[in-house]
Amino acid sequence: MKKTLYEKIWESHVVCEEAGEPPLLYIDLHLVHEVTSPQAFEGLRLAGRKLRRPDRTFATMDHNIPTTDRTLPIVDEISKKQINTLYSNCEEFGVSLYGLESPELGIVHVIGPELGLTRPGMTIVCGDSHTATHGAFGSLAFGMGTSEVEHVMATQCLPQSKSKNFRINVNGKLGEMVTAKDLILYIIRNIGTDGGTGYVIEYAGETIRALSMEERMTVCNMSIEAGARAGMIAPDQKTFDFVEGRRFAPKGDEFKKAVEYWSTLPTDEGAVFDRELDLDVSSLVPQVTWGTSPGMVTDINGTVPDPESFDDPVAKEAGRRALEYMGLKAGQEVADIELDTVFIGSCTNSRIEDLRAAASVLKGKKVADGVFALVVPGSQSIKKQAEEEGLDKIFTEAGLAWRESGCSMCLAMNPDVLKPGERCASTSNRNFEGRQGKGSRTHLVSPEAAAASAITGRLTDPRN
Amino acid sequence: MEPLVTHTGIAAVLDRVNVDTDQIIPKQFLKRIERTGFGKFLFYDWRYNEDGTDNPDFELNQERYKGASILLAGPNFGCGSSREHAPWSLSDYGFKVIIAPSFADIFYSNCFKNAMLPIKLSPEQLSPIVRKVLATPGYELTADLEKQLITGDPDISIPFEVDPFRKERLLKGLDDIGISLQKEHLITEYENRMGK
Ligand code: SF4
Numbered sequence: 001m002k003k004t005l006y007e008k009i010w011e012s013h014v015v016c017e018e019a020g021e022p023p024l025l026y027i028d029l030h031l032v033h034e035v036t037s038p039q040a041f042e043g044l045r046l047a048g049r050k051l052r053r054p055d056r057t058f059a060t061m062d063h064n065i066p067t068t069d070r071t072l073p074i075v076d077e078i079s080k081k082q083i084n085t086l087y088s089n090c091e092e093f094g095v096s097l098y099g100l101e102s103p104e105l106g107i108v109h110v111i112g113p114e115l116g117l118t119r120p121g122m123t124i125v126c127g128d129s130h131t132a133t134h135g136a137f138g139s140l141a142f143g144m145g146t147s148e149v150e151h152v153m154a155t156q157c158l159p160q161s162k163s164k165n166f167r168i169n170v171n172g173k174l175g176e177m178v179t180a181k182d183l184i185l186y187i188i189r190n191i192g193t194d195g196g197t198g199y200v201i202e203y204a205g206e207t208i209r210a211l212s213m214e215e216r217m218t219v220c221n222m223s224i225e226a227g228a229r230a231g232m233i234a235p236d237q238k239t240f241d242f243v244e245g246r247r248f249a250p251k252g253d254e255f256k257k258a259v260e261y262w263s264t265l266p267t268d269e270g271a272v273f274d275r276e277l278d279l280d281v282s283s284l285v286p287q288v289t290w291g292t293s294p295g296m297v298t299d300i301n302g303t304v305p306d307p308e309s310f311d312d313p314v315a316k317e318a319g320r321r322a323l324e325y326m327g328l329k330a331g332q333e334v335a336d337i338e339l340d341t342v343f344i345g346s347c348t349n350s351r352i353e354d355l356r357a358a359a360s361v362l363k364g365k366k367v368a369d370g371v372f373a374l375v376v377p378g379s380q381s382i383k384k385q386a387e388e389e390g391l392d393k394i395f396t397e398a399g400l401a402w403r404e405s406g407c408s409m410c411l412a413m414n415p416d417v418l419k420p421g422e423r424c425a426s427t428s429n430r431n432f433e434g435r436q437g438k439g440s441r442t443h444l445v446s447p448e449a450a451a452a453s454a455i456t457g458r459l460t461d462p463r464n
Numbered sequence: 465m466e467p468l469v470t471h472t473g474i475a476a477v478l479d480r481v482n483v484d485t486d487q488i489i490p491k492q493f494l495k496r497i498e499r500t501g502f503g504k505f506l507f508y509d510w511r512y513n514e515d516g517t518d519n520p521d522f523e524l525n526q527e528r529y530k531g532a533s534i535l536l537a538g539p540n541f542g543c544g545s546s547r548e549h550a551p552w553s554l555s556d557y558g559f560k561v562i563i564a565p566s567f568a569d570i571f572y573s574n575c576f577k578n579a580m581l582p583i584k585l586s587p588e589q590l591s592p593i594v595r596k597v598l599a600t601p602g603y604e605l606t607a608d609l610e611k612q613l614i615t616g617d618p619d620i621s622i623p624f625e626v627d628p629f630r631k632e633r634l635l636k637g638l639d640d641i642g643i644s645l646q647k648e649h650l651i652t653e654y655e656n657r658m659g660k
Contacts, residue, residue, distance in 0.1 A: 015654045016647055024644060026654055038497035046500065047465065049641070052651075078495050085497050147548070147577075147640070155644040157651055 002271040005234050006165050006200045009140045009265070013123050015157055022159040028122040030152050031108045032059035032095065034086040035413070036127030040150035041089040052156045054094040058117060061086055061099060062107045064413040067376050067403035070100055079414065093153075106379020106405045109133040109347040113217065114381055116246025120235035120262040125152055130347050130429065131230075132223040136216035137243070138235030138265050140200070143224065163229060164274040166199035167267075170207040172282030177462040179357070180215035181349060181427070181446035183207070184222045185287035189297035190279065196228025199275065202267065203233050207281055213242040214353040221348045222429050225294035234266035286461055288334060289431045289444040291322030296431075298334060300449060300461045306330035325433055326441050327421070334459050337443070341424040342367075342454040343436070344400075344447055345376030346410035349427035354447040355386050359394040361451035361462055367399035368457030374401040374416070376408040400454065412436045425453040466579045467637030471560045472606040473533030475597045475616075478523050483537060484544030485571065489553040502549055503556030528601035536594055537564040542571025551578040561607045563614070565590060576630050577639055581609060583624045593620060609635060 003011075010025070017023040030053075037059070044051060051057060064079040066072075074080040083100070090097035098105045104115065109130055112118040118134045124141035125131060127149040134141035144158070152158055168187060188195070201223050203216075211219065216233050223231025240259050243249045250258045286300040296319070298305055307319025307330065323330060328337065344350070344358050355377060367373045375395050377383040383405055386392055392402045409416040410428040412435070418424055420439025427450050431442035445453065448462035493505040510522045518525050524532070535554070541564040542550060551574045554562070562575065563583045575582040585593075596616060597603045605616045609631060614622045633643070644651075654660070 012658075016650045024647060024650075026651070026658075026660070028660070039499045042497075042499045047639075047641070049645075082497055151641050151644065154641045155648075155651060156655075157644055159640070159644065 002268040004165050004167075004267040004271045004273060005138060005202055005232055005265055006140065006163075007271070009121055009123065010162060012121070013140075022161045024157045025123060025160040027125050027152050027156055027158060028056060029112070029117055029124045030057045030149075030156075031112055031117075031124065031126035031128075031131070032057060032086075032149070033063055033108050033126070033128060034061045034082045035063045036146050036149055037089065038082060038085045039146050040127070040153055041085075041093065043147075043150040044093070044153055047154075049154045051093040051095065051153050054096075056156060057093075057095045057153070058112075058115075059086060059090050059095050059097045060105060060108050060111055062105075062405070063407045063411065065100065065404075065406045066414050067374075067406045067408045067416060070404055076415070103380050103384070106377075106381065107347045107350065107407055109217075109221065110350060110378035110382070110405075113137065113213070113242070114246070114379055116243055116249035119243055119249065119258070120239060121265050125158065129224045130221055132228070133217050133221040133347055135220040135223065135230050135232035136213060137239055138232060138262065140230055140232065142230040163200045164198055165202065166196060166228070166275040166277070167202045167204055167273040169205040169276065169278045170203065170281055171205045171278070172207055172280045172284075173210070174207060174281055174284065175463075177448050178281075178284050178286055179446040179448060180211055180218040181444075182284060182287040183281060184219045184226075185289065185294070185297045185444065186281065186284055187279065188222065188226045188295050189287065191226055191277065193225060193293055193295040194227040196223060196226040196231075199228050201226065201228045201231040202273075203231060204267070205278075208233055209236065212353060213238055214351045217351070218348055218354075222294065225429055235262045236266075286446060286449050286463065288449065288459055289442070290326065290328060290334070291319065292325055292431055292433050293318065293322070294429065294431060294444065296322055300334055300445070300459060302334055304328050304330055304332045304334065327423075335461065337459045338423070339371055339425050339443075339453055339457055339459065340422040341409075341418060342371060342373035342400075342450050343376070343409040343424055343426040343428065344374070344450050345378070345403075345408050346426075346428035347378065347407070348429045349447050350376060350378030350382065350405075352382050352385055354427065355382065355391050356389070358447040358451040359391045361448055362398040362400070362455065363394050365398055365455045367454045371454060371457045372401075373399065373454040374403055374409070376403045376416075377405050379405045398454075409436055412440070425450045425459060465577075465637045465639040465642060468560065468579055468581055468634050469610055470606060470608040471533065471581070472604055473560065474529065474531055475534040475536055475593070475603055475605045476524055476529040476532035477536045477594055477597050479538055479594070481538040482540045482543055485542060485550040486544050488542065488550040494549055499552055500556055502553035503558065506553040506557045531558070533558050534561045534563065534605050534607065535559050536590065536597060537562055539565040541567050543568040548574055548578070551575050551580060555580050561605075563590065563593075563607075576634055579634070579637070581607060581626075581634060583607065583614065583626075585614075585622065585624060589622050593622070596620060
């Protein structure tokens with residue numbers, strides 16, 4: 001039987017399958033953060049249950065920590081309480097925690113790969129929908145709710161129904177300043193925010209093979225915005241090279257053996273998918289969202305679309321509402337849209353390559369008057385590396401704020417919040433109403449486009 | 465989860481229709497990090513005056529309902545959002561059994577997950593019980609899940625329906641985790657076999 005990457009991982013993780021019940025799937029790695037874990041830990045405590053595998057459970061704090069001076073006390077009482085609770089829960093249940101004082105602290109989906117916790121062939125879960133990021137390594141990774149977090153804590157398993165399998169084959173060479181972010185925005189533009197619903201997506205094709213690991217993470221990260229619970233990319237030499245030598249990666253002979261196994265994971269020639277789609281991206285230009293859903297995407301050198309031209313009445317109505325919320329007019333040039341804020345960060349685009357790309361655009365330039373721009377690295381390790389490379393200087397000399405790591409303005413749970421009506425070019429993954437603060441207006445873009453836009457104060461094609 | 469086989473307790477009447485989850489537990493209490501302790505916020509806006517003192521007019525504040533653990537509610541109880549905080553707060557307050565002519569779906573299934581028994585009775589079945597409770601301060605009812613029967617002195621005896629799968633889980637105190645834990649030997653076997 002020819003099998004897909006997803007089927008291979010799935011089958012090797014089914015613990016048991018009983019009639020009338022969903023199969024029980026074994027979980028190799030459980031990542032935990034401060035927001036979705038407290039009630040799960042509490043649930044264990046109330047039921048008098050143990051955490052089954054503390055050695056497969058790793059925690060960090062990212063969602064609501066401040067990105068300014070962390071030696072100062074945290075002002076927000078609820079944030080403070082959630083953070084302190086994670087400290088005490090990890091202590092009580094014996095979970096390794098990368099806390100505020102750790103040099104390896106960072107966004108959960110950034111530090112998993114960084115520490116070598118994320119490896120091919122694994123099942124990985126986290127109480128966070130962007131867990132799909134880890135699929136870039138050829139693992140099956142997905143998000144879950146608080147009751148499931150507790151379930152994994154107690155059993156190291158989850159009852160799961162098998163998804164359908166969708167392969168997106170991407171071919172063609174990406175142009176100058178056209179990035180993995182543009183690629184995934186383009187995919188969502190094509191299949192819609194529910195295009196992946198019920199599926200696990202495998203991204204394949206020469207364009208995907210040519211992407212770096214960082215870029216592959218950017219693509220898989222936004223699988224959830226395409227409606228898919230998980231996105232994955234077959235492991236190859238780049239994957240093995242990335243993993244090798246990292247803290248939790250197997251060493252020596254163990255590593256060789258692992259690579260042998262990992263090399264058997266890619267989808268067999270001739271395996272059958274439930275759905276396939278071919279895309280050619282050789283003429284793709286940088287993309288940008290114009291509305292309040294990640295599927296509302298247009299070319300950055302184009303115009304804001306006219307919802308009246310949409311066939312689907314639901315899309316038409318959503319488009320009208322989005323234009324009103326965003327304060328835009330149909331037909332308006334994207335290049336004329338003025339910004340208040342530029343945010344470079346989030347688990348989509350806060351890795352070292354993203355920061356290098358933004359810095360290369362900003363070098364020797366200045367942020368436009370009246371624009372507030374901030375760079376929030378994905379982890380403290382990335383922050384350190386960027387500083388060693390002098391990227392922080394480039395940013396601060398250009399007038400951007402250089403911050404500590406965290407989710408920050410991606411979801412504005414910490415003090416990094418937009419005011420009502422403020423407009424932001426953001427390298428994050430969600431442009432929902434109010435995502436970056438009540439009444440905030442978000443345009444999702446690549447780090448290059450965000451940097452170029454910071455200089456002009458308007459949404460700007462980084463190729464110019 | 466604690467099993468529920470049979471429960472006897474004081475019954476309280478909350479004769480209101482469409483009690484939604486926002487009334488059961490208002491939004492401002494959702495940010496807590498605990499799963500316990502929601503009982504004191506149950507029916508917050510009805511239960512307390514603006515100055516934080518008890519509202520004497522609210523049903524559950526009446527002396528006769530002190531320590532009640534069976535709630536006789538109106539139709540469409542628990543409608544609104546799917547928040548699990550609603551059953552958490554009812555259960556934390558002390559309720560074990562909720563009897564109503566109808567429930568919102570998600571709330572109904574959330575009750576079973578939190579060791580509470582929701583019972584649907586027709587208004588005709590319910591009204592004699594309500595009359596009895598209103599007439600007799602401290603009146604106790606018994607809900608026997610095994611026999612699927614509600615009883616009360618001297619002459620109340622009303623059968624009820626419950627899904628056999630849910631009944632089984634509640635009788636044994638099995639939540640989803642409990643069910644997976646029954647397969648613990650298979651999990652261990654898998655870990656050994658795969659070297660995990
Ligand atoms: S950066 Fe944003 S999307 Fe990523 S984990 Fe944090 S809040 Fe979620």
